[in-house]
Amino acid sequence: MPILTLSQMVAGQEADLFLLMTAKEQLTTREGKPYFRVGFRDSGREVVFPIWDNSPWAVDCRDKWTPGAFYKVRGVYRETNYGPQLDIRKIRETCDADAADGFSPTLCLPQSRFDPEQMFDELLQIAGERIAEPALRGLVEGILTENRAAVLRMPAARHNHHAFVGGLLEHTLSVTRTAVYLADKYAEYYPEMAPPLDRSLVAAGAILHDIGKLRELDQRPEGTVYSAAGALVGHLLQGRDMVREAAAGSDIPPESLLRLEHLIIAHQRLPEWGSPKPPMTPEALIVHYCDDLDAKFAMMVAILQTDTNPGPVTSKKNILMQHVYRGEEGIRD
């Protein structure tokens, strides 16, 4: 039996899969028939389906299966109007030996298309090259290095955009690249600015703008949730906290620190998006636009990939709350 991923399967095909259990919920049909609604996923797709009372798996499901655990599953793939499902033929928890067949827990979660280690190194390199002021550079490098493990894994959001392993890093690197480009450009356009545009600050701010997500979100195998502090305070303020904690005792000039704090809390611009202040410095303005475009672009790409509305435009029921044009050449997968 071949070992495949869910994305590789076609309707009716049988194969072995390494899957993460994402959900198990005890429910009852309107007619009173009890069943479990279970979910499994690997890096590219998720299946959700019922285990009926009279299924041969009913007892195991109830007593043994655990969300957050990993399973080797033999199953037949089906496509229904309730989404993709699986007929389970065999199932057992994964074991060490499965590594030989290519199993690794992180392979069961959606992943950035880019290598996290490489992205991390590039981010560090930009910090090293683009932040001229030593104390500020030290602060940025310090925060990255100390949170390396979390930065390599964290998604950028629970649902809205870059919601996959390494998503925060992918988004941050993209924002930083654009921000560095624009800082150079506008510093050249407006040499008369007083004080001059602070390119170090733009780079530092772009790298750290979403760093508070490390505290706001709580990443678990079965899904990412808000931490209590994340819900009550939010990543803008938490990111500023991380900067202030790292700056304590450093030589970073107070004016630079203040502008960096401001940039972080202002980067969402609108109060209804959570920013208590709008961007009040040119540096904060640049980072806001880089961030906003990168998130909105990712959303639009995702909408074009997943929307199934017939006709030339997608439905309006998406994260952008608007139609997106698919075009006549658009091929939906």
Add this chain to the structure above:
Amino acid sequence: MPILTLSQMVAGQEADLFLLMTAKEQLTTREGKPYFRVGFRDSGREVVFPIWDNSPWAVDCRDKWTPGAFYKVRGVYRETNYGPQLDIRKIRETCDADAADGFSPTLCLPQSRFDPEQMFDELLQIAGERIAEPALRGLVEGILTENRAAVLRMPAARHNHHAFVGGLLEHTLSVTRTAVYLADKYAEYYPEMAPPLDRSLVAAGAILHDIGKLRELDQRPEGTVYSAAGALVGHLLQGRDMVREAAAGSDIPPESLLRLEHLIIAHQRLPEWGSPKPPMTPEALIVHYCDDLDAKFAMMVAILQTDTNPGPVTSKKNILMQHVYRGEEGIRD
């Protein structure tokens, strides 16, 4: 010559006054005539008037008078449609000996009608009696005591409400009294709440909700202005900073600290008023309402006292952006 205050004078009267110079601006009339626009104030009133080029005070005004300095002035009081003015007959800077005549710098600024020392003591007493949890009580008492001098003087805002010496304290005490009353009331109404309403938290939150104004505002003799950090970050976040700094190393339960931080940043409720999160706990909800009513009530009282619009209602051009009803019995001062 009697020593009076500006509020005691009637049009045409001459007297000696102890005044703070609040403004000196060099201007030119449309016809090209140069003059200085100067301002003086004591606790109850401000006068603003021109010193023309041909005035006997023109040279002294230009070379010697300094905003923020205190003067003994002999003058004749006038009322004009540009507001109250003063014809200066004599003027000199105040000296130590003036104390014997009752001069004190704080008498030249608008004051709370209540004694700051007494208000401060009452606030400390409420903290002592109403905050059951010792570490939380210690944190509140510590913050108050360490900032005693500033708390005794600070206004609650630059213009909007309680904009006078001791205004922050007056507002805070009023909010705290109402909050304590309501916490008792609703704890009794809803004994089934789980967790129960945290009355200690309500008291602590009410006392500290605006504490960040000590960092947001910069109180100078000639007027209160925003500090750089106040403009870029704001008092909600700065108040939370003060609490976090004071809590470092203390025994305060993390859950209590988090709820207190949330209460402070959420107390203005609406994002467009600067709160990045709405009140998400019953305690934060109570403090928000106490604060909002106290501020709005003070605004309405001030509008009724100062508006000069004819007819039964005031103008809409005020801080509430609405008509206020003066009533037929209303006597305008």
Add this chain to the structure above:
Amino acid sequence: MPILTLSQMVAGQEADLFLLMTAKEQLTTREGKPYFRVGFRDSGREVVFPIWDNSPWAVDCRDKWTPGAFYKVRGVYRETNYGPQLDIRKIRETCDADAADGFSPTLCLPQSRFDPEQMFDELLQIAGERIAEPALRGLVEGILTENRAAVLRMPAARHNHHAFVGGLLEHTLSVTRTAVYLADKYAEYYPEMAPPLDRSLVAAGAILHDIGKLRELDQRPEGTVYSAAGALVGHLLQGRDMVREAAAGSDIPPESLLRLEHLIIAHQRLPEWGSPKPPMTPEALIVHYCDDLDAKFAMMVAILQTDTNPGPVTSKKNILMQHVYRGEEGIRD
């Protein structure tokens, strides 16, 4: 067989219950199977479940059971993901003799936790003590006394808050208590107000602010609905009507009457909440805040009691349209 209430039962338990039928709807499954969806409730809980075509109760349900009627039911209690349900074993309409077993129609509706008679007496007492102006006091006492029966029973709203027998009274008394406290407080804070804060008006306004609900809502055993005039005109205007009708021919000073009318129509403050005018008097401002806090606090308590979202915060899909923080100590019932 024990006589219990729905709230006392655990899954699988059988007992006798006195229940009000709240709904009977003839429906068809997607597969074309016809059934009745029926609802029953007592003071603490409601059960909704299907009566299938092949049920022994199918004919009785169709021909005899009537929404709004009361039944003695023997049933087995079940908990499903469609909410609590009941397996009916026996059912008959209630009769006079059931009173001996503790049955009373009002016991089948959710009730205020406070005794209506006692709340009514306290409200009257506040009117008597706190409204100094005799004609105004007479007007308030008259309206309360003439509508005593309705006031004792009416909910404060159909769904939003205090939606139970006596809810209007519970809410009104709570608002009045806070309003009286705040009127005393602010009258003392601002003795210079001209005209002085009218504490009689605050008490009268707090007592009558929602009185129009007696005309807006139509309370029936099976649920509260809007009356035609309630839908087309609304309780703010209807409450003002009741005051104007009661004031006709009385000695109430026109200025007091006008301020009271204004207070009632302005108490929701925002035009989008139905107030054609914002609070334009200090008295109206106070009553608005007391009312708004009392309603929002009740909503937040209810959300914390009923939300079943996992994690530290509730869902946003509630009457406040925001997350509420449950906290780590929070125990959900």
Add this chain to the structure above:
Amino acid sequence: MPILTLSQMVAGQEADLFLLMTAKEQLTTREGKPYFRVGFRDSGREVVFPIWDNSPWAVDCRDKWTPGAFYKVRGVYRETNYGPQLDIRKIRETCDADAADGFSPTLCLPQSRFDPEQMFDELLQIAGERIAEPALRGLVEGILTENRAAVLRMPAARHNHHAFVGGLLEHTLSVTRTAVYLADKYAEYYPEMAPPLDRSLVAAGAILHDIGKLRELDQRPEGTVYSAAGALVGHLLQGRDMVREAAAGSDIPPESLLRLEHLIIAHQRLPEWGSPKPPMTPEALIVHYCDDLDAKFAMMVAILQTDTNPGPVTSKKNILMQHVYRGEEGIRD
């Protein structure tokens, strides 16, 4: 010396005029020079100008001239960038004999271009012909007849539109004509409506939609102001009061009365324009549109007549808060 009106005069011309004094305000220039700012008007134009301290009229102005009184003035007309002014040569209060020269107090206020008596008769005639239900017709005719004197004079608003003697009547008649036309039209278009479109109600509602302005506004010679009740309650509710008072004891069907009350309070549609309910009946929808168009059209005509902004469009600083296109053919007067 010819007797003219202000509109007939050209710059530099001298003439006799019958004028109403509209304003007298005691002011001081920035340089301390005292003066009176006075206003006079007749039906077509207003002049506002200073009476300086050294004017021969200074003492009379201070001691004798009274806003609201009528004067025969001989003056020279001037046009300045502060608007049209008058050099007074002679001035005395009007006397009975001036009637012989054509003076009448109402000639000193801006007037509807249509004869009020004739408009009133036409409105009564429409009520008689278009309101089929006798009790409803009687109610409308009764309200009009009892308020005949006020209806003949009242403006439709203080500033916004139809702000002249007879303006309420002109606006009401125009709205009623359109409403009657549309009621006939849509009754014919949608004969299947159940209940059928109530054409009597449309006519009655159109005639009475703004009747509350008689109570909201207080028309004085020197200008129209809000009454206290107008400010605190507003003409929508006051118009409904007038209808309810007139309906007391009549045979008008409760359903018709309720729909009429609703139509009046809903005719401004948006809550921010003061309507506590949107139009919820087809009849209310029709009257809203007739009213809104008639007011907006009058505003646009007035803007085109008075705006002096250069270029193809008017300024945005007008009651519609938008540019209006003047066009190349547009000739400004």
Add this chain to the structure above:
Amino acid sequence: MPILTLSQMVAGQEADLFLLMTAKEQLTTREGKPYFRVGFRDSGREVVFPIWDNSPWAVDCRDKWTPGAFYKVRGVYRETNYGPQLDIRKIRETCDADAADGFSPTLCLPQSRFDPEQMFDELLQIAGERIAEPALRGLVEGILTENRAAVLRMPAARHNHHAFVGGLLEHTLSVTRTAVYLADKYAEYYPEMAPPLDRSLVAAGAILHDIGKLRELDQRPEGTVYSAAGALVGHLLQGRDMVREAAAGSDIPPESLLRLEHLIIAHQRLPEWGSPKPPMTPEALIVHYCDDLDAKFAMMVAILQTDTNPGPVTSKKNILMQHVYRGEEGIRD
């Protein structure tokens, strides 16, 4: 067997029908049972129901039935809480011979109650009589005549109002009639306007205000959808395009053309409704109001006909997002 329409049938009745197939969707129940969801309609009603796997029609449905094709169906009519359904007894595609029994494709779509040919002629007649300027009249007549076939059939919108064959024409004629009435009226009211109200422009603008719908919408037998250009550009701009194309090379005065273009793009007034400019001319203002009322009135009539909410008002879940009053006399069909 009688030949009926769906609207003529009562529950349980069997008849022959000529129907258009509107939908065929392959679905699966939650339990994994596959089925087709099919829809059929004639001019007055639509039925939607499942074809189960074990139905005798399952194979034909899968292989032969085609949305957009016409069928002669013998069926039994059923009413369920999922809406009206049909038990198919016989089914075949229509053939030429069916014309003898009254079949015509257009009879299978909802129709305007008015004869399209007659409406078209009246619209042309208004153009001929009411547009005085020859080049403008020629332009309007030309556009109508060249698009005659499409104008006779097009609905005014996909769902919101006049969503039936001839709906655009019915709406346009109604708007034009009112606009012509109002243009005459206001031209008479304001003879002093400079330039005078352009009645030709009002008529032309009313006739052409929605003409861009011919390009925005793509009318197919199975339903109307947005064209790609309609989605990306919209009918306001497309209507202006049609006018500009028709005007190329004509003698139409540039000022008239410009005002007509403006009228078309401004006729929805609010930017959030798609108008890039508000009505800036009196002519555009009139057409906006005629259009808005005609659409809203049709919506309200439709809501009253279709809403099934119990009680005196409809649900708020409708295109107007508000309650509509049904009234006590209201009989729901």
Add this chain to the structure above:
Amino acid sequence: MPILTLSQMVAGQEADLFLLMTAKEQLTTREGKPYFRVGFRDSGREVVFPIWDNSPWAVDCRDKWTPGAFYKVRGVYRETNYGPQLDIRKIRETCDADAADGFSPTLCLPQSRFDPEQMFDELLQIAGERIAEPALRGLVEGILTENRAAVLRMPAARHNHHAFVGGLLEHTLSVTRTAVYLADKYAEYYPEMAPPLDRSLVAAGAILHDIGKLRELDQRPEGTVYSAAGALVGHLLQGRDMVREAAAGSDIPPESLLRLEHLIIAHQRLPEWGSPKPPMTPEALIVHYCDDLDAKFAMMVAILQTDTNPGPVTSKKNILMQHVYRGEEGIRD
């Protein structure tokens, strides 16, 4: 006497200047004193000052000076609180010979800091290199070339940003550079997009997004105003017109043309900013962000250069309607 520009002069200095007259308005002081308010400017600064009745220039000013004409002026520079002014000593219209002293009309208007010819060439070069599709490239090159003269001169707006000669070109080039950078970047990030990101379209759209300003604005020596069509239709639609006119008869694929038209009308994103549709394609999204950032950045730079508010932040009364942080290092010119 030296020949200087206004920006080179210091208070009290006398020099010769080449100036454009920008304004001449006949006014009267409050005291009735008549005067002319005149304005003159060169590339870097504008002076506005009164010519009094008794000035030696009064008659010449009234009879000869003309806004839009150029003058050689000898004057003394003064700085007042009404802004910079000039005491005219000599004045005459410029003549051909002045060219020898460096006079050229365009030097009297504010200029882009970049050479227009060079910017134009770069824009053409980008079009040539970055638009792969030949017909689309031809269309863009054609529009640029045909409008070369206007493109070289036009400002990007009347006031808001880039309001100087060559401003439209400077802004367009900056937007295009960023857009080309981002198109490359996101095409690389999302290679799986179907259809792939159209980089030609991004380049074409960036170049043409504001091209309609050539029709919207009417550039005159004395200032830029809206054309009639600009006011009634606006540059978004006018830019789309220019593209459609240029595309008529070309081989440009309809799908590309449609996407380009959409990009232009959607580039301001929000309906309240004039876009009838939001960006519905990834290409339109990119251009919107490039445009918005470039405009906002220019506004913020201008605010920092011109605001004179004391303290760490600027006033809120600016085009961004918010405070901008000046910082402690900020030196105001």
